[in-house]
Amino acid sequence: MKNNDFQFAKIEYIENTTFDGSLDSFYEKGIEGTIRENIQNSIDAKLDNEEKVKIEIVLGKIGKSDLPGIDEVFKHIDSMEGKNEYTVEKIQYMQSKKEENSINVLTIEDLNTKGLSGAKNGQSGRSEDTFGSYAYRKGFHNRNENEEAEISRGGSHGIGKISNNAVSDINLMYFANCDGIGEKHVGGSIHLIEHRYEDQYYRSTGYFSRKNYEDNRLYPFENLGYSKIFNKDNRGLKIIIPYLREEFTDFKKIVQAVCDNFFVAILNEKVEVEIIDKTQNTDMVINKESLVEIINDKKYYENNKPNIKKVFTPLYVQTLQEIGTPEKLIVESLNETYEFDLYFKYDEELPVGRVGIVRSMGMKIVDYKVERYIRRPYNAVLIGGPKEDGFLKSMENESHTQISSDNIKDSNSKKNAKKFLRNLTTQMQKIIDESINRNSVSSGELDTSHILSELDSTFSKNLSRSSEKVQIDSKTELLKKKPKERRKSRKGVVDPQPGKKKQKRIPRKLKPGTEEQQGYEALILPNSSVERISLNDKEIIKFDFNNIEESKNWKECDITFVVVDGMGQEHQNEARLTDNYMLIKDAASNDTYTFNDYKINNVKIKNNTSIINLIKHSSIKDTLKYLYKIEVRINDL
Structure with missing residues (x-):
């Protein structure tokens, strides 16, 4: 033979x-x-x-x-x-x-x-x-x-x-x-x-x-x-x-493949890899000492933080090095509790946030996207033990690059995995919110100087355009107001009379602008759907969703405060709720809602209505005009 x-x-x-x-x-x-x-x-x-x-x-x-x-x-x-x-x-x-x-x-x-x-x-x-x-x-x-x-x-x-x-x-x-x-x-x-x-x-x-x-x-x-x-x-x-x-x-992609997937195993000195390219007469040893040099080399990795949006290895390594002692993250499924080491770093330079989930043997499984928090400025590495490894394995695909309940066939195990992933998301959302709140500049009043500056500039430009310059001498100019032209009324058209019933206004739907908004329906409520009462120590806001056809299926929503300046321009990231309010509760159940600088999470909807109590910080005088953006899961529509 x-x-x-x-x-x-x-x-x-x-x-x-x-x-x-x-x-x-x-x-x-x-x-x-x-x-x-x-x-x-x-x-x-x-x-x-x-x-x-x-x-x-x-x-x-x-x-x-x-x-x-x-x-x-x-x-x-x-x-x-x-x-x-x-x-x-x-x-x-x-x-x-x-x-x-x-x-x-x-x-x-x-x-x-x-x-x-x-x-x-x-x-x-x-x-x-x-x-x-x-x-x-x-x-x-x-x-x-x-x-x-x-x-x-x-x-x-x-x-x-x-x-x-x-x-x-x-x-x-x-x-x-x-x-x-x-x-x-x-x-x-x-x-x-x-x-x-x-x-x-x-x-x-x-x-x-x-x-x-x-x-x-x-x-x-x-x-x-x-x-x-x-x-x-x-x-x-x-x-x-x-x-x-x-x-x-x-050669470069092979180097990146080693570093991207095994940076933890390399840092823990479980493995050392030598790569030799005989056709190019090039070689490299990747170990604990050389790994940092490689990830800092622009030939292999992007290191300008605002540009890091897809490959997060340099951030993961930096996070592991800077966060010497991890915090414990407890995540529950339906019938079990899992404990992970979490290395978490807040960094305002980062445009995208990811959690690198790593097996205890040192292999990264996935760059985990925390739902609705994809565009937050943080980086994290999550590492479990043998028990956690076993559970993660049950949710992995065959190439060990994704965790999902979709990979599980048994219905009870699938429910268990879904519960775990939901709780993992919720726990990470809380940690991200807390980090943002800690690192935000606290103030007794809402800082709107940049809005007012923009308003002043816009007002000046509009005034200049709507006026006519008159030269008095070589150094002095005055503005002469232009007479406003009156349009001739169309024949047979009668101007609306005072007291006539106004047209019913409907919500304005928004297109998802970022990856984290996918899977959600977003809309701006008309003023007629919101009632806001301001008292000494709190505010009460009532949201009426009866003008929205799909709202009969809604159980909860997220609410964002949108600042409207004097020119009617909308600014979604200006209302710092954490500066104005110490507590936000449901008026009916008295349940407390979680919120960050700009958004109130998971507000309950009952009979097409939500009423919330917002407990103010002392000495807050909020006179800004708001619109309210509502976000609802598409599955609830």
Whole structure:
């Protein structure tokens, strides 16, 4: 038996003529998805010692003849037939690679890891034989016997290894393994579609292995006689990805992928990564010392805070460094309580706020958007323990880049996850509000100097335009008032008489102006819908929603005070409620409402009406004119 065979299982007929959907899912993640999955696997497989995991990532070139079984691979690729436009195009693209001799290759090798065990048992099906699970099984995740260690591991779906195939032009990958007793083996896989080759139908996946026809199992080849790129002399695993897509050979993006996803693991000295680009003769070591230099390098990251709106790694690292002791954040689900370490930083220079949620093993999962607080000036990192890791895992997608209740099928578990996410949002909103209130300049009176200045300037300009200059001498000018022209009344049109019933005014709907307003209906109430009474120590405001057709379904809303200046211009971020009011309550239930500088949250609506009591700070004299913006969830319309 040759040591360069790919094994495809025989089938009776072709049923599936599409490529594995996970290939596209991981391809969309780019090289980041591959880097993320492999480093995560390496950290999960760390040896039980004090040494950190070391990973070497190498970009380079390899000859076609150095790839075992490649001629057989292309025979199967040539035999595929597409049944729709997408598969036809993809097959033709894969077939076009057949004549290439100098091939892009990416290798990812780890040290101080366990490697894969049980290679000699091949396709045994036993969970303790991690080689067989990695090489031959899809959607299978080997569990660690230590339950706490298992929960903290990054992997959970058992499908991340396909990320290596996804970045290859022909969906091909190999791996070399050295186990705990020094035995060395190679394996690999290719993902095609079901196809007919030499009058026989085959499954879509081929495995680089030998087949034992006595027990009908696949077994790996010993690592002997292969190209030096397959060498793996130290315990651990080495991934070899030939035909690396050209767009994934960017050294800068690989550096960013490491830093963006594992900045906590690097700072905690759990992992160190060396990246070598042999085609460009460039290399870099990313560890605790160099990480800060990299994120401060304009070549790799934007560091001007007002411009940081998508990639938040520099902010996360700064927050971790500046906030030495985290605060505890308690978040409840329906039946459990979870405790996180929260590193929170308020910074008025930031245009966008995000919470980097990180597993305790040091991998960032998601840049979490706090609902309605996306455009707030803060940055935060949230890290749990094993218990929190386990719960977050249940809400993750297969590429570990999103948490959502949508990823859960069981109805009770879904409700539990929804409750947790709602409470997480509420808790973060409170912390953000408190930070804004603490950092806002307190004052006994509302500062409207900039509004008055603008009004004075506008008034002067309007006066100048509506007047005529008269020269008295060379130095003196007077303004002569222009007579106001009277328009002739249209024939047959009678001016409205005093006391005549005024036209009914309806609310003015607003378009969502920012990302955080998506999912909400916003409108300005007409003056006729609001009654405001000001007393010595409090104000009472009644909101009547009967002019709004959809309001019968409303249960609650958010209310923003909009200042109207003397020229009728509206200013949404001028009314600092926290400066004017110490407490805001529901007039009927006496429940207290949360509020920040500009907005009252979750005001209850009953019988199309809301009445609120606003308890004033002492010596406040608020004579500004307001309009009131109402925001309601679209789901409530």
